[in-house]
Amino acid sequence: MKRPYLVVEWNDTETEAKGWLVVQNFVKGYAGGGIRMHPTVTKEEVERLANAMAYKYTACESETTGGCKGGISYDNKAADAYEVLRRFIIAMLPYIEAGVSLGSDLGTRYDNVLKIFDEFHVGIPLTKSMKNDPLVLRGIKDFDELLTTKIDGFYLNDVVTGYGVAFAADEAWKFTNKPVGAKVVIQGFGCVGASCALKMTQLGYRVVGISDANILVTCEEGLDIQKLIDHKNSHGEMNPDYFESNYVIQSNSEWLDVECDILIPAALEDVIHKSNAHLVKASLIVEGANIPISSEGDLVLKERGIQVVNDFVANLGAVRFYDVIIFGLVRPDPQAVIDDIENICRKNTRSLFAEATKQKRYQRDVAMEMFAPKVSDLLEV
Numbered sequence: 001m002k003r004p005y006l007v008v009e010w011n012d013t014e015t016e017a018k019g020w021l022v023v024q025n026f027v028k029g030y031a032g033g034g035i036r037m038h039p040t041v042t043k044e045e046v047e048r049l050a051n052a053m054a055y056k057y058t059a060c061e062s063e064t065t066g067g068c069k070g071g072i073s074y075d076n077k078a079a080d081a082y083e084v085l086r087r088f089i090i091a092m093l094p095y096i097e098a099g100v101s102l103g104s105d106l107g108t109r110y111d112n113v114l115k116i117f118d119e120f121h122v123g124i125p126l127t128k129s130m131k132n133d134p135l136v137l138r139g140i141k142d143f144d145e146l147l148t149t150k151i152d153g154f155y156l157n158d159v160v161t162g163y164g165v166a167f168a169a170d171e172a173w174k175f176t177n178k179p180v181g182a183k184v185v186i187q188g189f190g191c192v193g194a195s196c197a198l199k200m201t202q203l204g205y206r207v208v209g210i211s212d213a214n215i216l217v218t219c220e221e222g223l224d225i226q227k228l229i230d231h232k233n234s235h236g237e238m239n240p241d242y243f244e245s246n247y248v249i250q251s252n253s254e255w256l257d258v259e260c261d262i263l264i265p266a267a268l269e270d271v272i273h274k275s276n277a278h279l280v281k282a283s284l285i286v287e288g289a290n291i292p293i294s295s296e297g298d299l300v301l302k303e304r305g306i307q308v309v310n311d312f313v314a315n316l317g318a319v320r321f322y323d324v325i326i327f328g329l330v331r332p333d334p335q336a337v338i339d340d341i342e343n344i345c346r347k348n349t350r351s352l353f354a355e356a357t358k359q360k361r362y363q364r365d366v367a368m369e370m371f372a373p374k375v376s377d378l379l380e381v
């Protein structure tokens with residue numbers, strides 16, 4: 001991994017919270033990425049996530065944005081989590097005003113980030129030249145309006161990533177001419193996990209297992225995803241009071257024991273590692289979460305011949321949505337946004353799998369070459 005360009009460390013004055021801003025690279029003086037909040041966040045994790053963001057913008061075909069990430073080590077469910085996020089953002093304002101565009105990630109909500117930006121008259125973070133570009137100003141307005149639109153009952157911003165992950169999974173599954181109706185297990189039922197589960201069922205797959213922060217629920221015949229969504233809470237936790245009688249509840253640590261064809265980790269980092277990678281039952285893993293597989297775990301999967309659509313290929317939906325609307329590349333219409341994400345997720349997955357097959361190499365190794373970021377502008381040009 002290339003060394004990050006910039007690492008900023010923050011200590012909260014009111015709590016034990018600690019945080020980091022990591023910029024992997026700027027493109028035209030601009031970098032984008034979300035702020036994560038979780039008790040286990042470390043500086044090293046934020047560095048790996050910022051690096052993944054730089055690859056993600058390349059996979060998005062962005063010519064305007066580099067990769068960055070914010071991370072706060074704190075309980076995202078604590079009563080004062082919003083205040084901690086607010087103090088972190090205040091500390092980062094000089095970087096944000098200079099072109100570091102921070103959004104939300106695991107454990108934070110985009111509306112909260114925008115509310116704090118509004119309080120300090122930041123709006124959506126832009127570079128100086130973007131602030132004077134009528135096309136970008138129009139794009140910001142369009143983006144703001146799109147954030148209030150819904151699709152399939154979800155806010156658009158809450159499905160763009162999960163739907164993209166499902167399109168990537170479908171494309172990879174079909175690439176190897178595998179039968180339709182395959183069984184899927186998903187870890188996580190937040191923005192990414194829930195919307196991905198819904199799209200997978202719409203595409204004809206059977207979601208047989210879902211885990212959240214509390215439990216694992218399984219059903220061989222397939223879970224009723226819409227019903228689970230209707231009764232989940234804002235932390236992405238399912239409500240067992242509404243489970244069908246044939247659902248089985250287990251400990252969430254047993255998620256790798258469920259028989260399935262496709263496994264979609266869509267919650268935390270490093271959840272597949274050297275001590276449990278041998279348990280994976282699926283022949284295909286699609287990374288909804290960022291960096292869900294440790295490097296040692298990845299070696300085990302590679303040796304076992306398990307196929308992978310890695311994070312920056314599968315989960316670029318939110319980044320692509322932001323980029324194409326802000327820079328006026330796609331019509332500001334919810335269906336046009338989803339169609340564009342479907343197109344790029346399928347295209348990248350297909351070309352990655354075709355190239356990996358041609359070279360007889362593991363998909364992740366090929367992706368690290370195909371989508372390597374090439375630009376690093378120190379200043380706006």
Ligand SMILES: NC(=O)c1ccc[n+]([C@@H]2O[C@H](COP(=O)([O-])OP(=O)(O)OC[C@H]3O[C@@H](n4cnc5c(N)ncnc54)[C@H](O)[C@@H]3O)[C@@H](O)[C@H]2O)c1
Nearest residue numbers: 106107161188189190191192211212213236267289290318
């Ligand atoms: N939201 C996006 O647009 C987006 C974009 C790209 C990547 N990601 C990545 O996807 C992942 C999930 O993000 P999100 O926005 O859906 O987060 P979220 O906060 O909306 O949901 C997180 C989910 O993970 C579950 N979870 C927490 N601990 C768990 C555990 N031990 N076992 C099983 N589930 C557990 C929670 O219950 C919840 O369902 C993160 O890695 C994030 O970086 C998100």
